[in-house]
Amino acid sequence: MATCACEINACVLCEDRLYPGLSKEQICQIRESLIREMYEPHEILFREGDPADFLFSLRSGQLKLTSSMPDGRQQILRIAVAGQLLGIETFKGQRYPFTAEALTDVVACKISPDDLRKILEASPTIALRVIETLSQELDQAESLIRDLGLKTAPEKVSSFLLSLIPQRGDSNGELPLRLSRREIAEMLGLTEETVSRVMADFARKKIIGSGKGFIRILDRKWLEETNGVETKASSAGRRAQSGHS
Amino acid sequence: MATCACEINACVLCEDRLYPGLSKEQICQIRESLIREMYEPHEILFREGDPADFLFSLRSGQLKLTSSMPDGRQQILRIAVAGQLLGIETFKGQRYPFTAEALTDVVACKISPDDLRKILEASPTIALRVIETLSQELDQAESLIRDLGLKTAPEKVSSFLLSLIPQRGDSNGELPLRLSRREIAEMLGLTEETVSRVMADFARKKIIGSGKGFIRILDRKWLEETNGVETKASSAGRRAQSGHS
DNA sequence: GAGCCTGAATGATATGGATCAACGCACTCG
DNA sequence: CGAGTGCGTTGATCCATATCATTCAGGCTC
Numbered sequence: 076m077a078t079c080a081c082e083i084n085a086c087v088l089c090e091d092r093l094y095p096g097l098s099k100e101q102i103c104q105i106r107e108s109l110i111r112e113m114y115e116p117h118e119i120l121f122r123e124g125d126p127a128d129f130l131f132s133l134r135s136g137q138l139k140l141t142s143s144m145p146d147g148r149q150q151i152l153r154i155a156v157a158g159q160l161l162g163i164e165t166f167k168g169q170r171y172p173f174t175a176e177a178l179t180d181v182v183a184c185k186i187s188p189d190d191l192r193k194i195l196e197a198s199p200t201i202a203l204r205v206i207e208t209l210s211q212e213l214d215q216a217e218s219l220i221r222d223l224g225l226k227t228a229p230e231k232v233s234s235f236l237l238s239l240i241p242q243r244g245d246s247n248g249e250l251p252l253r254l255s256r257r258e259i260a261e262m263l264g265l266t267e268e269t270v271s272r273v274m275a276d277f278a279r280k281k282i283i284g285s286g287k288g289f290i291r292i293l294d295r296k297w298l299e300e301t302n303g304v305e306t307k308a309s310s311a312g313r314r315a316q317s318g319h320s
Numbered sequence: 321m322a323t324c325a326c327e328i329n330a331c332v333l334c335e336d337r338l339y340p341g342l343s344k345e346q347i348c349q350i351r352e353s354l355i356r357e358m359y360e361p362h363e364i365l366f367r368e369g370d371p372a373d374f375l376f377s378l379r380s381g382q383l384k385l386t387s388s389m390p391d392g393r394q395q396i397l398r399i400a401v402a403g404q405l406l407g408i409e410t411f412k413g414q415r416y417p418f419t420a421e422a423l424t425d426v427v428a429c430k431i432s433p434d435d436l437r438k439i440l441e442a443s444p445t446i447a448l449r450v451i452e453t454l455s456q457e458l459d460q461a462e463s464l465i466r467d468l469g470l471k472t473a474p475e476k477v478s479s480f481l482l483s484l485i486p487q488r489g490d491s492n493g494e495l496p497l498r499l500s501r502r503e504i505a506e507m508l509g510l511t512e513e514t515v516s517r518v519m520a521d522f523a524r525k526k527i528i529g530s531g532k533g534f535i536r537i538l539d540r541k542w543l544e545e546t547n548g549v550e551t552k553a554s555s556a557g558r559r560a561q562s563g564h565s
Numbered sequence: 566g567a568g569c570c571t572g573a574a575t576g577a578t579a580t581g582g583a584t585c586a587a588c589g590c591a592c593t594c595g
Numbered sequence: 596c597g598a599g600t601g602c603g604t605t606g607a608t609c610c611a612t613a614t615c616a617t618t619c620a621g622g623c624t625c
Contacts, residue, residue: 142466150469152462164459166452172462195448202447203440207411209454214409216461217397217417221387223468224395224509228582256603264469269582271604287591473612501573511613516574532621570623579614589604595597 088132088184088194088201105197108190113182120161120175120183127165129185133157136181137253140173141261151262153215154178160208178253223264231263232273233302236283236292249289333377333429333439333446350442353435358427365406365420365428372410374430378402381426382498385418386506396507398460399423405453423498468509471547476508477518478547481528481537494534 088109109132114120120131123142135157143149152173155161164172166188186194195202222234239250254262260270277283282298284291292298333354354377359365365376368387380402388394397418400406409417411433431439440447467479484495499507505515522528527543529536537543 142462144470148470150466152465163451163455164462166455172459192448195451196444199441199444199447202444202451203437206408206440206447206450206454209451209458210408210411213454213458213461214417216458216465217387217409220397220461220464220468221395223465224506225389225393255601261469266583267603268584268605271602272582275604512573513575513614514612516572517612520574566625568624570621572620574617574619576617577615579612581611581613582609583611584609585607587604587606590602592600594599 088186088191105194108186108194110185111182112185113180114177115181116177116179118177118181120177120181121171123171123174125171127162127169127171127188129187130163130165130191131161131175132184132186133159133161134182134184136177136179136183138175138181139178139254139258140175142173149261150264151258153212153219154262155212158208159212160205163205163209219262228263228265228269229273229276230302231265232259232270232277233298235259235263236277236290237295237298237302239290240292240295249286249291252285252288252290333431333436350439353431353439355430356427357430358425359422360426361422361424363422363426365422365426366416368416368419370416372407372414372416372433374432375408375410375436376406376420377429377431378404378406379427379429381422381424381428383420383426384423384499384503385420387418394506395509396503398457398464399507400457403453404457405450408450408454464507473508473510473514474518474521475547476510477504477515477522478543480504480508481522481535482540482543482547484535485537485540494531494536497530497533497535 088105110129111134114136120138121127121129133155137157138155138161140152140155140161141149142152155175161175161183162171195205218234218238222231226234239252241250256270256274257267259265260267263270274283274285278285282292282294284293333350355374356379359381365383366372366374378400382402383400383406385397385400385406386394387397400420406420406428407416440450463479463483467476471479484497486495501515501519502512504510505512508515519528519530523530527537527539529538
C-alpha cells in the first residue's frame, strides 16, 4: 500500500470505501494512475484552450474557473470546491474550456481521461459519486445563469453573499471572503465599481459588516428577500425606495 | 421483450448495447422501471419547485428549461435535446430547480431516482453514458454563462444564432427556429425588443435571412467574429461603427 | 371582408450600470 | 522616510439596453 501515489484519502477517486467489490491490488492499481499535486494561491492548474490531457479531482482548497475574451473581458464560470471533478466537460478529449486557478492552497489528483474511464468502468460506486458531483456542478452553473440573466446588481450581490454561507448555516459569524471586488464582479457580470458601491450601500444599511478578507452577514433575511424570493409587491416597494438613502 | 415498456431504442437508458454484461431478463427488468411518455409542444413536464419524483431521459424532441422569479422575470437555463437526462440536479431528492416545457413533440422516459440509481449500479456503461451526457449539459450551461456574463447584445445574438447550426455543419441552409423573440430574449438576458432590433439589423446587413419559423445564416464568418473570437482591434473597430446605420 | 388576436418591428424616452477619473489607505521596497 | 503599487471607495458623466408606446403583418373566426 505504501507504493500508492495517493495516501490521503479524501477525494472522489481515492476513498477505500468507494471500491467495495475490488481487491487491494486492483485498488492500488487504480491509485497508481492518480498523480497527486499541490498548488499555491494564484497558481494556474491549466489554461483555457490548452490540450486537455488531464482531469483533476479536487481534494482540498478552492479554485476559480474562468473564461475570457480576446479583449480581456473575463468571466468566472464557477468556484470549484473540494470533492469536485474538473474538466469532465472535455471527457471526449479536445481542450479545456476554461482556466483553473487556485484561490487557496490546493491538493488535487491528476488523472488522464483514459485512466478515469477505466476506473469508472471498474467501479459503479465511483461512477455514481462522479454523477452526484457533476449534478452539483450543473446545479451551481444553473444558479449562476439565473443570477446573471435576471437579476439586478443588488440582487446579484445578495445572491453572492448568501452563497458564502456554509450549508449547515451558522448564520452571522465572520465568513472568509477569498475573492477581490474585481473577482466578485467577474463572477456576477458587473464591474468592480458597481460591486464596491453596492457593498458599501449594504454596509451603510447594516445588512453586512465588511472587513479585510471577511464579511459578516448582519441581516440574512433582508438578503434572502432581496435575492428574489419575494412577492411582486414587496419587490416593487423595496426597489422604489432603494434610491440613495 | 414484447412486455418491455420501452420499445423504441433511442435514449440513454434504453439501448441494448448499453447493457453488455446483462442477461435479457435483467435488461427487461430495467426497462420495466421506465415509463415512456409523450408530450406536445407547450406541454409542461414538471414545474420549478414541484417535488422531484422522477427523472426524465429525453428520447426525441426539444425542451426548454426555465426558472422564474416571483415578479415574472423568466430565464431559460438551457435547451435540452434528445439524449440528455433531465433533473439529475435533484439526484439527492428535493425539488425540481426549473420548469421543463416541450418545444416540439417529445418522447421521454420517466424514471424514479431510486430505479435510476439501481440501473447505474448495475451498468457501468450506462453510468459512463450518463456522465458524458452530464458533461455536455455542464458545457452548455457554461457557454451560456459566458454569453450572459460578458457579451453585448449583438454578441449574444450571434452566439445564439451560431448555436443553431448543427454539429456537422452544412453552414447556410434554412435552420428551424423554434423560439420566439421573447424566448430568445429570455435565454440571453435581453428584452424581446432588443432581440428584434438586433436581428433586424443583422438581416439588413445580410448577415442572416429570416422567415417564419426559420432563419438562414448568410455570413457565418461575420457571426463567428462578432461572437468574441476576435482580436481586440477588430472588436473595437466594429463596436465603434456599430451605431445606427 | 371586418374584426380580432398574436408576434414582430420600430420609435421615443428613461435609466441602471459602465466608464473615466480621482483619491485614500495599507504595504512594500529602496 | 518617500516613492511606488495594489485594492477599494467615491464622484461625474455617458451609453447600451430597458421601458413604454405605437404600428404592422399574418392568421383565424364569423
